[in-house]
Amino acid sequence: MICVAIANQKGGVGKTTSAINLATALAATGLNVLLIDLDPQGNASTGLGIPNSQRLFSSYHVLLGEARIDDAVVHSQVPRLDVVPATVDLSGAELELVDYENRTHRLDHALRRTQGNWDIVLVDCPPSLGLLTINAMVASDSLFVPLQCEFFALEGLSQLLTTVERIRARFNPGLAILGVALTMYDRRNRLTDQVSADVRAVLGGVVFDTVIPRNVRLSEAPSHGLPALIYDHRCVGSQAYIALARELIARLPLGTQPGAAAA
């Protein structure tokens, strides 16, 4: 079981959109996927159509040790894609966990105890570098970093990488950067091109070849409780996420070769 945290402390850069659509694309290749929603906003849960009535146990209960992952898992409408949903309780978890021993390893321990047979676990992180994101980084093999093509993109990234260094030094020496994906790419905007060239010059091969274009279908899909890949699998946004998932699979040490191509 490989665990990948989708992290960037900036909000609105495409973490949740990437989490939902990559999870769906990976499941479509035949992999068993678990998406853990670790953002109190619960956008990944909502975007996958998980109603509040099905969030009896959530990532909050998992972190607090009040439920096992296996108790909290909900099957999504997407075959082979399971979700540990989030609820607003999670916004209090950082404070509640302060007095707990192993507060940085709560998710890691929960994942070690699960009986589930997922090939890959994706963790959708909140827009901060607090205890929730730290739990995700401690539990993960690698990070997937969505980066919005805008002027301060690289500055935010250095802060993220500093945190990664700290996590490596103290808790998880094997934590790798799986890749950086450029999101909300707008061809008509010259600044976007400049930022993407700068990012590739600085980060090199860690940046995925595939860029995710700004595409209204990607932003519409969550209000229908569907991944864009199901809402409109032909739109350019969905096609980009399918291509990105292929690159992701190529970089992952997956034991079994996935079967059919994505949707």
Ligand code: ADP
């Ligand atoms: P984060 O999880 O990093 O806060 P989201 O994935 O929730 O970011 O994206 C922020 C907003 O932008 C959401 O309303 C989402 O639907 C929209 N969005 C994300 N990616 C794209 C895209 N490539 N094109 C258009 N809208 C997007």
Ligand code: MG
């Ligand atoms: Mg989000």
